[in-house]
Amino acid sequence: KQEVTQIPAALSVPEGENLVLNCSFTDSAIYNLQWFRQDPGKGLTSLLLIQSSQREQTSGRLNASLDKSSGRSTLYIAASQPGDSATYLCAVRRYLENSGGSNYKLTFGKGTLLTVNP
């Protein structure tokens, strides 16, 4: 059974600081990994998707890395801003044989609650 852990559970930083969010998963046989942002009471916004063959993806101030063999991913946020305050979720996708509905199962971590203070 795949388990996804995100550390820390909560993080508070001053504006302008660079920060790293961590995600680890127990089964390294993943298809891809996706980072999401969730604002309070809202749905998820996809930030970055890393395929299993890739090592990193970048979008603006965000950089996500993937080390599949060690079961780890990091999300790096540069020059943090108050608008970055949200919960960041990591999700890994696996391929499962003989799985009804969809062969691609997504497992989420509990998220890291980020607060960027002005």
Next chain:
Amino acid sequence: GAVVSQHPSWVICKSGTSVKIECRSLDFQATTMFWYRQFPKQSLMLMATSNEGSKATYEQGVEKDKFLINHASLTLSTLTVTSAHPEDSSFYICSASRRAGGGNSPLHFGNGTRLTVT
């Protein structure tokens, strides 16, 4: 592009009544839609997967007669919580994928529905 609209955003109902939640893909055809439930400070848990034109596949422990899912078109899936009880109070989120089963493509999420059963 890839906008998913979920309605209503919040609903309060009395115990024993039924509630329908709609999930629409506005600018793409969603071959597969996923329904998740999220309890406070917990990760998203997959409830069921629906492929257009076929019966939904439910995850273990999810009652299919209680959570009715219909995916009659490529742009609309509905989740009906029947005979709702206070323990069904939760945040329900749908996601949609162009590709059958999700595959390696990003998932696009709705903004969620906060259900409160009194």
